[in-house]
Amino acid sequence: MIKNNVETIVEGNKVIYKRYFDVPTELLFEVWSMPEHLSEWWGPDGFTLTTKSMDFTNGGIWEFIMHGPDGHDYKNKIQFTDIKEPHYIYYKHLGDGEGDQDVHFESKIIFEGAGEGTNLTMEQIFPSKEELERVNEKYGAIEGAKQHIGNLSKYLEKLK
Incomplete structure (x- = not known):
């Protein structure tokens, strides 16, 4: 496990991101599950x-809006499919919920205790390899997810 950076693995229609965080599993789960925390770190750089x-x-x-650094607002809708505190959060990204945004995928966020800290695994599963490639080309999805996890890390440093 890479401790300071995000390990990224692309396998067909899925991308797996792994990172170790020097915080208890319960805290890492909490910052993924409460709006007051999510508003402090969710999204790529500048959002x-x-x-x-x-x-x-x-x-x-x-339902949430990501405000881009370019001034564009991106509506998003997620449905939680399986939650087991503090072990995992599974959800489906349903686009913007209005049919305008064309990004649909499933995510598995897994929290595993590792000594005093937590190993985070974030898996994004797209309908096909081609869809993953399209979304990555159009939106920079893989780099955006790495920044997303980096912003989580910066936020957790503030909480320590």
Whole structure:
């Protein structure tokens, strides 16, 4: 496991990101599950977040807007499919919920205790390898996810 950077593995239609965090599993889970934390770190570099609504339960919906550094707003809708505190969060990204945004994938966020810290695995599964390539080319998805995890790391440093 790479301790300071994000290990990234691309396998067909999925991308797996791994990183060790020097914080307890419960804290890492908490910052993935509460809007007041998510607004401090969610998204790639330069993005900010506004949560419209969040039902953090199995089957619950999280609607939010990512505000890009270019001034563009990106509506997003996520449905939580399986949550087991503090072990994992599985969800489906449903685009913008209005049919305009064409990005659909599933994510598995896995938190595994490792000594005093936590190993995080974030897996994104796209409908096909071609869809992953299209989304990456159009939106810079892989680099954006690495920045997303980097911003999480910066936020956790502030909480220590």
